[in-house]
Each structure stands twice: as structure tokens, then as C-alpha cells.
Amino acid sequence: MKNTRWILGVVLTVLTALAVAVSTRPGLAANNADQSESATVKIDNFSFGTASLTVAAGTTVTWTNNDDVPHTVVSDDKLFKSKALDTDDKFSYTFTKPGTYNYFCSVHPKMTAKIVVQ
């Protein structure tokens, strides 16, 4: 009986150590990062497809220009600014802090929209 408890104790200790080791492996951490959220906004016919997009903090938003004229994606506070995007060009930005981010197209300033980060 005493031996059985001792063996059980060793097995549990080893299993716990293995679980801790596996959960802290760099590879696994990277996999968790890969699972971060993403969202897309299409630019078409001189407008941003989603006028107000709500996302979680850590989300990467990707804008795609489906229009046949160049557009840019520029935040009001200049936090992010794309180059002039030609047809099918993309621009991505990862929102890490909660808040409301208003943005516009600098070529066509009446094109506006916002990202709400929760």
C-alpha cells in the first residue's frame, strides 16, 4: 500500500511537470498567437465597405482596394497611414488598444469610416 502511494505520487509529479513544460513551449505560444482574430474591410465604389466595424483588441484589420482608382487608409490621429493602394492592393493594421479609430481616404476625404476596438 505504501509503495502504491509512492508510485502514484511520482507519476502525478511527472505528469504535472510534463503538462507545465508542454504549455510553456515557444511553439505552442506561437500557435496561440496565430489564432488572434482578423477582420477585413473592402473598399469599393468610393466607399469603405463597413462604415463602423467593431473588433476585439488584438485584431488585425485588412483593407482591400477593389476599386479602379487609388485609395488610402489614414487614421484621423495619423496612428496608421497606408500608401496609395491600387486595385487589389491590401493594407493591414493590428489594433492593440481599445478605443474608436476614425479614418479616411486622403485622396477622397469624404470617404470616412471607423473601427471600434473593445
Added chain:
Amino acid sequence: MQSPLYADLVLLLEIAIGLVLLVGAWLARKRKFREHAWCQSVAVLLNLVIVAVVMVPSFREQVSPKIPAKLGKSYVALAAAHGALGGIVELTALYILVAAGTKLLPERLRIQRYKLWMRTVLAAWWLVLLLGAATYVRWYVPLSFRH
């Protein structure tokens, strides 16, 4: 319309300048050469200011980085043609102003056939104006038939 205010103002000013040049040509036909000189000088110099303050910076930021790679796209080709021909016409108009209105140039550099030069530049000016209007439409006016 999706155009910025400065683009609207520039288009209106350029149309006005084109009309002023036509009035100036009419003044020459009426042999009012002093008024003709003033009219054309103001138009050409005002255009020079607009080109330097608005058009060149805008061209450098939005168009020139896409040349020559994206010249096949109509919005780049139109703006490039407008810029290239417009630059030549503005410089030629300035040359005529200096040649006809001052004695700064040596005799051999002065123009002999003024009418031909002025009429050619006026016609080219209006061609550039039309190219500019087409560029404005291509860049700023959403057209449903594009889709």
C-alpha cells in the same frame, strides 16, 4: 462627388483662366494689344502659382511614384499626359510673355511669328484643360458603368 475642396477650386479656377485667355485672344483681334498683354500675363502667371502650389505637390505624391509601372492604368496615364503637356504649354506661354512683353531676351531668341505661336499655345492650353477635366472625373467621380 468624392473630390477634395482644393480639387474643386482648382478646376473652377482653371476653367476661368481658360476663358480669360479666350477673352485675351479676342482683345488682340480688336487690336487692344495693351489689354491683351495684361489679360494673358495675369492668366499665365496665376496658372503658374496654381501649378507650383497645388498640382506639383499632388502629382509628386500620388502620380509620379506610379510611373512607369502603372502607366497602363487610365488614371495614371491621364494625369501623366496632363502633367507633361501642361508643363510644356506653361513653359512655352512664359517664354512668349518674356519674348513679347520684355526686352530681356537677345534678338536671336525672340519670336518672329507671334500669331502662330500664340494661337498654337492657346489651342494646346485648352487641350491641357480638357485633359485636366478628364483627370478630375477619373479620380474623383464614381461612375456606375465602371462596374
